[in-house]
Amino acid sequence: MFQIEQKKLKDRNDAAALLLEMVRPLKPMFSPGCAWLHVGNTAAHYxxxxxxxEGFARVLWGLGALWGGGDKGLSPDLKKESEEWLAIYQAGLIHGTDxxxxxxxxxxxxxxxxxVEMASLAVAISLSPDKFWEPLTKDQKSHLYQWLNQINEKKVHPNNWRFFRILVNMTFCHLGLPWSEACMEDDFKVIEDCYTREGWYYDGNPxxxxxxxxxxIQFYALIYAGFMENNEPxxxxxxxxxxxxxxxTFIYWFGNDGNEIPFGRSLTYRFAHGAYFSAMGFAGMEGPGYGIMKNLALRNLETWMARPIFEPSGVLSIGYGYPNLYMSERYNAPGSPYWGFKTFFMLALPDDHPFWTSEPEAYPFDKLKVLSEPHMLVTHDEKDHVMAFVTGQHSKNHGYCQQKYEKFVYSNQFGFSVSRGHGLEEGAFDNTLAISLAGYEHYQMRYGTKEYRIYDDRLYMKYEIMPRVMVETTIIPLAPWHVRIHRIHTEEAIDVADGGFAIEAEKCFHVVSGAANGKYEPAMVEQKPDSTAAVFPWGVSAAVSYTGGNSALVTAYPNTNLFYNLTIIPTVKTALEPGDHLVVTAFLGDRSELAQDWVDKRPKILLEEDKVTIGFQGQVKVWVKEL
Structure with missing residues (x-):
């Protein structure tokens, strides 16, 4: 069975060795002409x-960077293996475009x-024209140019896709070939129209x-800037x-241990999340400091290598923390996860680049940070637990959009869950409010927000969770707790479920010896009339109700959580008749050595008419009804 060697990454040689270890199992999966890579039998829409x-091209994000950065400093074995892969890709590029x-x-x-896949080809050619252009015959050059140039004659989605054409035309420009100024101008206009502020864009969909x-977007922009700084200063x-x-601000999506928050679509690309730091180095940008970027990029890779993300054959699986098709997108083919190799763009940097020579450094995160453009309040603690409290995000036309963009909080230690149905167990409604018509057991969470606001210490959102049911929610982070205040106006009798952090029901992916079955014991659950706390050796998740109802432990369907394949969710359940209601809850998710102590240190809340006063660890927060 394939298993990655667990080691601390220190330098370019280590990163190159990891890349080659990951691609080694793929060699027998290439076609005879080397232009196709067949690693699995699930389908994508294309x-x-x-x-x-796609499988062929996505691996090139890593190998192309390796060849572009040169072999200085690599061990003799790595040099030899790199040359063997180069022969495969030279043949594949020639045959695929013939x-x-x-x-x-x-x-x-x-x-x-x-x-999409033209981008990795274009960048590899730009990095190493001596390997992918100059050795070609006249006919082979013509075939390659004609095949790539098709993108200038076709319609391209008005989002990050425009950079694929930008990079192709950039490569043509570098090689002295005809390129489309009209397409380049139009593509950069589309990208510019997606820009908001503080370095943030949206991806085609506001x-x-x-x-x-x-x-x-930032990754490609930095590559373009690195190549074109003399042509387009x-x-x-x-x-x-x-x-x-x-x-x-983006740096706040990570902890210093390298673990990032799972959020949004295309999460099967996993460690591509750190690719931006590699591209910053390529463009000569220090960002928060080379030592900090190096630490985040390498630690992030290490965290992923410690997870069971590979198939027994050595193929990188579709999934996130483990192989999982439930959370995938319609455009995820078996080779799609290799887009994660973008983070290996660090290999395009020579071993004497400051990215490699700097000592890893920790970033001094604020404990609570407002990120205005992604509409988040982000908390960091001393144990690198990162929680992103989100409002105003919305996505269309992708799988499980509600779960990936519109839950109340996303954690880099607890992940989030995707639904497999509409009951509480199959719905796996962690960190969200779910509502059903009374007695129907057909729950749904919000999809879209009518209003939202971000303050220095809280979030507000207003949404119609179902016809004739309007909700206003305020979230107040009090790490490791947070408080939710829901004002619900309903014209129907409804059942309400407010879910907390999903926590694994056993130490997942491990087998215990002896008579024990490995799952949590009932004695590990502290059940009180107004609260439920799962106090496990591997962490704590708790839910508290301050306005009636009852709390319970929901056993989620297997394989719904992105990190853990078997979870339970502390949940507050309330039945409401038509009218106006105030529902106040608090939730805890913590894995520190003090996690159990936090269960008894829950926020103290005083309820008054149109006013909620919250006391926690010397802090006092006051909520009043939004007008």
Whole structure:
């Protein structure tokens, strides 16, 4: 069974060794002409041929960077293996773009998936023209150019996809080939229209601000700026300045141990989340400091290598913390997860680059930080638990959008869950409010927000969770607790469930010896009339009600949580008749050595008419009804 060697990454040689260890199992999965990579049999909407081309191309994000950065400092064994892979990719690039070869990648249609994969080809060629352009014959050069140039003749989605065409035309420019100024101008206009402020963009859909900003838009912008700073100095400088500004807030999505918050779509790309730091180095941008970026990028890779994310064959699985198709997107083919190799763009940096020579450093995070553009309040504690409290985010046309964008809080230690149905168990409604018509057991969470506001210490949102049921929710972070205040106006009798942090029901992915079955014991659950606390050796999750109802432990369906394959969710349940109601709850999620102590240190709350006073650890917070 394939297993990655667990080791601390220190330098470029270590990162190169890890990359080659990850690609080694793939060698027998390439087609005879080396242009296709077949690593699995699940489907994506764009079909089998494009999926196999995608597999080939996405691995190139790592290998292309390795070749571009040179082999200085690499061990002899790594140099030899790198050269073997180069021969495979030179052959694949020639055959995939040859219309007379049986492994030809084919013509492009409008909005074709192969446009996505052109980016890694273009960047690899720009990094190493001596390997991917100069050795080609006249006919081979013509085939490669004609195949890539198709993107200038087709429609491209008005979002991060425009950078695929930008990078292709950038490569043409570098090689002295004809390129489309009209497309370049139009594409940068689309990207500019997506810009908001403080270095943030949205990805084509206003209100959707996710990892596509760092690992796509900012990543490509930095690559472009790194290559084009002499050709387009003003544009390159603007892109760099935005990336520098972006670093001040995006960094809050990580803990110093490298663990990032899971949030938004395309999470199966996993460690691509750190690719932005690699691209910053390529563009010569220090951001928060090379030592800090190096620490976050390398620690992030290490955390992922410690998780069971590989199939027994060694293939990187579709999933997140473990193989899991439930949370995947319709565009996730078996080779899609290798987009995570973008983070190996650090290998494009020579071993004497400050990114590699700097000592790793921790970042001095504020305990509570307002991130205005992604609409978040983010908390950090001494144990690197990061919680992002979110409002005003909304995504369309992707799987499980509600769960991926619109839960109240996202944690880098507890993850979040996706629903497999509408009952409380199959719905796995962690860290969200779910409502059903009374007695129907058909729950749903919100989808969209009518109003939202972010304050220095709380979030507010107003939403119609179902027809004839309007909710106003205020979230007040009091790490490791947080308080939720819901004002609910309903014209129907409803059942309400307010879910807390999903916590694993056993030490997942491990087998205990002896007579024990490994799952938590009933004695580990502290049940009181107004609260439920799961106090386990591996962490604590608790829920408290201050306005009646009852608390319970919901056993979520297996494989609904992104980190853990078997979880339970402390939940407050309330039945409401038509009318206006105030529901006040508090939730705890903690894995520190003091986690059990926090159960008895819950917030103290005084309820008055249209006023809630909260006391916690010497702090006093007052909530009054929004007008």
């Amino acid at each position: 079909g089998e041929k494009a999926a196999r081309m 219309p007379d070869h049986e492994e030809y990648w084919g013509s492009l249609n409008d909005y074709d998936q192969k446009m 209100g959707q601000v996710d990892y596509y900003i760092p690992f796509a 003003e544009l390159s400088e603007k892109l760099k300045e935005r990336a520098q500004e972006f670093s001040k």
